[in-house]
Amino acid sequence: MADPGFGIYVHIPFCKHRCHYCDFNTYEGQDDLHASYADALVKEVRRWDGPTRSATSVFFGGGTPTLLPSHQLGLVLQAVRDRHGLSEDAEVTAEANPETVDEAYFTALLEAGFNRVSVGVQSLVPKVLVGLGRTHPPEVALRALDAAHRAGFDDVNADLIYGSPWEEDEDWVRSLEGVIDSGVAHVSAYALTVEEGTPLATLVRSGRTPGVDPDIQARRHDIASQLLGAAGFARYEISNWSRPGRASRHNVLYWSAGEYLGFGAGAHAHVEGERWWSTRLPRDFIAAVQADSSTTAGSERLDDDARAGEALMLGLRLRTGVDLDGFSKRFGASPLSKRTGTLDRLREVGLLELSGSRLRLSDRGTLLANEALCELL
Amino acid sequence: MDQAHQRAIAVIAHIDHGKSTLSDRLLQLTGTVSDRDMREQFLDRMDLERERGITIKAAAVRMRYAAPDGAEYQINLIDTPGHVDFGYEVSRSLAACDGVLLLVDAAQGIEAQTLTNLYLAVDAGLEIIPVLNKIDLPAAQPERYAQELASLIGCDPADIFRISAKTGEGVDELLEAIVSKVPPPKGDPDAPLRALVFDSVYDAYRGVIAYVRVVDGRLQRRQAIRLMVADFAADADEIGIMAPDAQVVESLETGEVGYVIAGIKEVALAKVGDTITSADRPAGKPLPGYREPKPMVFAGIYPIEGDDFPELRDALDKLKLNDAALVFEPESSTALGFGFRCGFLGLLHMEIVRERLEREFDLELIATAPSVGYEIELMGAQKQIVRNPTDMPDPSKIEAVYEPYVSVMVVTPSEFVGTVMQLCQERRGELKEMHYLSTERVEIRYHMPLGEIIFDFFDQLKSRTKGYASLDYEPVGMYPSNLVRVDLLLNQQPVDAFSTIVHRDKAYDYGKTMTERLRKLIPRQMFDVPIQAAIGSRVIARETVKAKRKDVLAKCYGGDITRKRKLLEQQKKGKKKMKQIGAVEVPQGAFIDALRVDADLDAGAKS
Numbered sequence: 015m016a017d018p019g020f021g022i023y024v025h026i027p028f029c030k031h032r033c034h035y036c037d038f039n040t041y042e043g044q045d046d047l048h049a050s051y052a053d054a055l056v057k058e059v060r061r062w063d064g065p066t067r068s069a070t071s072v073f074f075g076g077g078t079p080t081l082l083p084s085h086q087l088g089l090v091l092q093a094v095r096d097r098h099g100l101s102e103d104a105e106v107t108a109e110a111n112p113e114t115v116d117e118a119y120f121t122a123l124l125e126a127g128f129n130r131v132s133v134g135v136q137s138l139v140p141k142v143l144v145g146l147g148r149t150h151p152p153e154v155a156l157r158a159l160d161a162a163h164r165a166g167f168d169d170v171n172a173d174l175i176y177g178s179p180w181e182e183d184e185d186w187v188r189s190l191e192g193v194i195d196s197g198v199a200h201v202s203a204y205a206l207t208v209e210e211g212t213p214l215a216t217l218v219r220s221g222r223t224p225g226v227d228p229d230i231q232a233r234r235h236d237i238a239s240q241l242l243g244a245a246g247f248a249r250y251e252i253s254n255w256s257r258p259g260r261a262s263r264h265n266v267l268y269w270s271a272g273e274y275l276g277f278g279a280g281a282h283a284h285v286e287g288e289r290w291w292s293t294r295l296p297r298d299f300i301a302a303v304q305a306d307s308s309t310t311a312g313s314e315r316l317d318d319d320a321r322a323g324e325a326l327m328l329g330l331r332l333r334t335g336v337d338l339d340g341f342s343k344r345f346g347a348s349p350l351s352k353r354t355g356t357l358d359r360l361r362e363v364g365l366l367e368l369s370g371s372r373l374r375l376s377d378r379g380t381l382l383a384n385e386a387l388c389e390l391l
Numbered sequence: 392m393d394q395a396h397q398r399a400i401a402v403i404a405h406i407d408h409g410k411s412t413l414s415d416r417l418l419q420l421t422g423t424v425s426d427r428d429m430r431e432q433f434l435d436r437m438d439l440e441r442e443r444g445i446t447i448k449a450a451a452v453r454m455r456y457a458a459p460d461g462a463e464y465q466i467n468l469i470d471t472p473g474h475v476d477f478g479y480e481v482s483r484s485l486a487a488c489d490g491v492l493l494l495v496d497a498a499q500g501i502e503a504q505t506l507t508n509l510y511l512a513v514d515a516g517l518e519i520i521p522v523l524n525k526i527d528l529p530a531a532q533p534e535r536y537a538q539e540l541a542s543l544i545g546c547d548p549a550d551i552f553r554i555s556a557k558t559g560e561g562v563d564e565l566l567e568a569i570v571s572k573v574p575p576p577k578g579d580p581d582a583p584l585r586a587l588v589f590d591s592v593y594d595a596y597r598g599v600i601a602y603v604r605v606v607d608g609r610l611q612r613r614q615a616i617r618l619m620v621a622d623f624a625a626d627a628d629e630i631g632i633m634a635p636d637a638q639v640v641e642s643l644e645t646g647e648v649g650y651v652i653a654g655i656k657e658v659a660l661a662k663v664g665d666t667i668t669s670a671d672r673p674a675g676k677p678l679p680g681y682r683e684p685k686p687m688v689f690a691g692i693y694p695i696e697g698d699d700f701p702e703l704r705d706a707l708d709k710l711k712l713n714d715a716a717l718v719f720e721p722e723s724s725t726a727l728g729f730g731f732r733c734g735f736l737g738l739l740h741m742e743i744v745r746e747r748l749e750r751e752f753d754l755e756l757i758a759t760a761p762s763v764g765y766e767i768e769l770m771g772a773q774k775q776i777v778r779n780p781t782d783m784p785d786p787s788k789i790e791a792v793y794e795p796y797v798s799v800m801v802v803t804p805s806e807f808v809g810t811v812m813q814l815c816q817e818r819r820g821e822l823k824e825m826h827y828l829s830t831e832r833v834e835i836r837y838h839m840p841l842g843e844i845i846f847d848f849f850d851q852l853k854s855r856t857k858g859y860a861s862l863d864y865e866p867v868g869m870y871p872s873n874l875v876r877v878d879l880l881l882n883q884q885p886v887d888a889f890s891t892i893v894h895r896d897k898a899y900d901y902g903k904t905m906t907e908r909l910r911k912l913i914p915r916q917m918f919d920v921p922i923q924a925a926i927g928s929r930v931i932a933r934e935t936v937k938a939k940r941k942d943v944l945a946k947c948y949g950g951d952i953t954r955k956r957k958l959l960e961q962q963k964k965g966k967k968k969m970k971q972i973g974a975v976e977v978p979q980g981a982f983i984d985a986l987r988v989d990a991d992l993d994a995g996a997k998s
């Protein structure tokens with residue numbers, strides 16, 4: 015397996031409004047914390063005293079990173095550059111909420127060193143946006159994509175959500191066509207998941223909103239593959255499509271079981287089989303940094319076999335799958351030999367396929383990945 | 392006590408008409424139980440009896456009664472259960488009596504078990520004292536029901552006692568009537584000992600306690616005795632009476648009722664109906680015994696946790712010590728694992744056994760749908776008993792199938808006659824007799840398969856007659872029927888727990904109900920799973936669980952791989968718990984749920 019690089023994730027845990035389906039670590043109504051949080055991030059990035067190296071990808075995710083003024087994002091990125099370094103061709107992404115950005119904002123991001131933006135479009139159909147609890151109309155999302163392009167970003171991603179109970183097939187087609195026409199280089203299309211503890215889950219449980227139908231979601235996934243494929247996009251991961259050469263390095267890093275540091279409230283890191291994460295509440299995070307104490311809230315170290323299992327679980331999500339020769343070099347022969355029976359059976363039932371030394375999910379297996387992946391852990 | 396001053400009676404009635412409550416009053420009036428120690432339904436001592444408010448086991452008690460004439464009498468009283476499942480308790484109690492108090496609820500009137508028990512008492516040649524109870528109730532109609540009762544037993548309405556067991560009104564007079572109307576025991580005190588065992592209970596410390604009535608002769612402490620039918624010798628270590636607690640005595644005289652402990656380790660050696668005689672001076676002939684209670688209803692009982700199988704076996708062994716009617720043998724099922732095919736007197740008995748197993752032995756259990764026992768005549772005249780539908784041979788090998796029939800008695804207000812007849816007809820009943828007990832009350836008799844009765848017949852009867860009709864039945868033998876076995880197949884694999892034997896006309900309904908039910912309970916698999924109902928190789932109903940199309944986590948949030956892995960680990964754990972039926976993964980709970988909803992849905996399937 016080629017070196018997948020080294021990543022840095024920066025978390026901005028604030029949103030203007032919480033969307034109905036969202037269970038991310040994000041908070042509304044904490045505007046008073048934004049500035050001190052940005053300061054804390056800068057300090058946290060700079061005070062890192064563990065091993066590090068030049069990042070091949072940096073990802074500012076949220077929440078809504080673009081809720082912070084662009085210069086604050088710039089200061090954090092500068093801290094990353096100073097303390098860890100950026101490789102020459104590093105991919106530097108910021109997630110953007112359509113409501114918080116305009117061309118000037120994007121220009122500022124570009125000047126600060128960002129070279130990729132991911133815009134939360136979710137849908138281009140008003141009733142679907144309303145159902146999801148998004149507070150912007152479709153035009154605002156399209157304008158944001160346009161502004162990013164005009165500011166000079168080549169790598170623009172549109173995030174979409176499909177299979178919500180308010181959506182019909184034609185709505186989904188409309189959303190897909192809209193983002194394709196906008197000229198984006200990358201599309202992430204996620205099936206709506208009803209997560210425990212979200213307002214959506216409450217609505218569904220009380221029967222006021224129908225739940226999601228996995229059969230419909232499967233059909234919508236097929237629709238996405240068709241339309242995006244026809245428009246020159248290729249699917250490189252279960253939920254991600256890109257124009258040639260425009261796959262997200264940071265995204266691929268995760269699926270390659272690569273290494274990354276994470277900064278910010280609730281951010282996750284992974285280095286050499288050790289995974290750890292920071293305290294979730296912004297207030298706690300700021301306080302810890304200010305007090306010069308650790309922000310780490312938990313960690314886990316996997317044994318070799320569990321690491322190998324996890325690498326399979328992640329790697330098989332990629333369209334290219336897992337190169338078994340490379341895998342054996344990385345983890346030794348025993349994880350594979352231990353799983354021979356399971357792998358054979360999963361191939362027999364048609365969830366996995368092997369071509370040469372590459373093992374990957376079949377077309378059918380792509381949407382049934384959990385069935386296969388859970389058995390390989 | 393001398394025979395002339397002894398009386399032995401049983402209280403008999405339809406369920407809930409107040410037998411145990413009347414017994415309370417009698418115990419109090421005779422000073423057998425002090426007011427301080429009294430509690431409602433004093434003789435219902437088992438936990439289950441107290442909780443359900445019903446009598447399950449007959450209880451005998453001795454009372455002393457100082458009559459107004461100055462003489463002292465000994466009254467042996469047996470409180471009997473009213474429910475049809477425990478009818479045999481009544482018949483054996485009657486063998487230890489010379490008279491009965493026939494109780495009728497003055498707000499309900501005559502019901503099915505009133506008739507059954509009355510006929511039993513008449514057949515046994517006992518003096519019958521008719522009593523209307525609950526006259527304190529505002530809804531009581533003593534005049535009207537006195538008429539009914541009088542014409543039934545052929546007496547004058549004025550001769551019928553009217554009491555309230557609750558307030559005690561009229562119970563004094565009743566007590567006097569017991570003495571004046573019921574004849575003293577007729578046995579011969581000088582003849583060789585003959586004592587009838589009318590109940591037999593196992594006690595972990597003392598062995599078998601046999602409850603007996605001395606019919607002839609005398610039973611003494613330390614006497615060498617012999618159980619005539621079992622042909623087993625023992626020594627009467629302890630003799631006693633219940634008053635109401637056990638009280639040791641030196642002897643039981645002719646006519647007296649009491650208990651014997653003789654170091655017997657198995658209930659089977661001192662069976663109900665056996666005769667105890669003296670080893671030194673044996674009687675020539677045992678007393679006429681009773682027909683042993685035969686299990687009529689069968690069901691598989693399985694531990695929900697497969698590991699509990701040995702505990703279930705021990706628990707059944709222990710219950711069996713005290714419950715001669717319970718039978719069981721081990722069986723195994725692909726769907727449910729290892730368990731026992733158990734035989735019961737009826738549905739209430741089944742429910743009670745199950746509840747005791749769960750409660751007293753801390754087991755979690757699931758039962759298959761109850762069925763009756765069938766007799767199969769194979770080609771070439773061989774016979775085979777089938778108590779588990781899966782044991783039924785292939786249809787091609789079967790000459791004829793016999794199923795148990797019962798004589799069903801329904802007592803109903805006349806306005807529901809049509810409704811009742813329709814229900815009985817739907818259940819393959821054949822009208823035998825219809826008899827007006829009064830202008831408003833009818834006794835209807837049907838010849839009907841027992842299998843139809845245990846299929847929620849009682850609930851249907853109650854709901855269709857607004858609760859007014861009552862039911863009793865007794866077995867009348869095996870009769871041939873057009874019966875078939877319906878199998879349920881999951882992806883072509885039979886699921887044994889759902890095989891059932893039904894009348895051919897009802898096979899389709901059963902198949903359709905069960906395939907639909909299973910379709911809802913079997914989770915979607917990686918492939919289409921057909922669920923079929925079949926008679927032999929002929930499919931009569933079919934449903935499909937469509938293959939699942941999508942099961943994938945959409946995204947990974949902010950590098951949180953740990954959470955993703957944990958979700959998949961959960962899923963893996965869930966899979967491990969699945970039961971594999973062929974290639975189909977079925978959650979343990981699915982079969983159990985399918986069996987659990989049985990009662991609700993059968994109603995729909997049948998009507």
Ligand SMILES: Nc1nc2c(ncn2[C@@H]2O[C@H](COP(=O)(O)OP(=O)(O)OP(=O)(O)O)[C@@H](O)[C@H]2O)c(=O)[nH]1
Pocket residue numbers: 404405406407408409410411412413432444445446447471472473474524525526527528554555556557558
């Ligand atoms: N009002 C009133 N209620 C009574 C009277 N006698 C009994 N009951 C009530 O009727 C119900 C049934 O009484 P039980 O004495 O348990 O009846 P049972 O005939 O022994 O019932 P089984 O043993 O189950 O057949 C109880 O709730 C009693 O309190 C009575 O004279 N008046």
Ligand code: SF4
Pocket residue numbers: 028029030031032033036037038040076077078111134
């Ligand atoms: S904008 Fe994104 S992070 Fe914020 S609430 Fe909505 S879905 Fe969640």
Ligand SMILES: [Mg+2]
Pocket residue numbers: 410411412435445446470471472473
């Ligand atoms: Mg009672």
